Amino acid sequence: MAKYLISFPSAAMVVPEGQWEAVVRDSHAVIEEAKAAGVYVFGGGIDEAVLPVLVSADGSVTEGGYPWAPRLDGGFTVLELPSREEAVAWAARIAKACHCDQELRVFGFDPQS
Numbered sequence: 001m002a003k004y005l006i007s008f009p010s011a012a013m014v015v016p017e018g019q020w021e022a023v024v025r026d027s028h029a030v031i032e033e034a035k036a037a038g039v040y041v042f043g044g045g046i047d048e049a050v051l052p053v054l055v056s057a058d059g060s061v062t063e064g065g066y067p068w069a070p071r072l073d074g075g076f077t078v079l080e081l082p083s084r085e086e087a088v089a090w091a092a093r094i095a096k097a098c099h100c101d102q103e104l105r106v107f108g109f110d111p112q113s
Helices: 020-036 084-098
Strands: 002-008 040-045 053-055 061-063 075-081 103-106
Touching (some): 020 040, 020 084, 075 084
Antiparallel strands (some): 002 075, 002 103
16 A cells, blocks of 8 residues: 655635634544544644754754745645545545645655655
8 A cells, every 4th residue: 555645735725714614624524534444644734833944964954944945834644545546535535625626646665664
């Protein structure tokens, strides 16, 4: 089975006023379904109030991360699934619950992980 990253950038999640509680309820319900199905690995969101740091091999720390890279934010869910088709189906369920499209990526297998 492969691990799939299902994610969205913060700017993609535009929730009409008065619907935030429903989005929270529905997205948590999908995560609970993934847990019950035994496919949930982990999930969460980037804490955008905490700036990233870039840590070099010598241990030095630079505020802000890679200056040339796009900003990383939003929400992430990792599921372990037997097929891309099932990953697409779960991504669609999460998209419906979150009211925004989801990006789907597969993690490459690392035999040491």
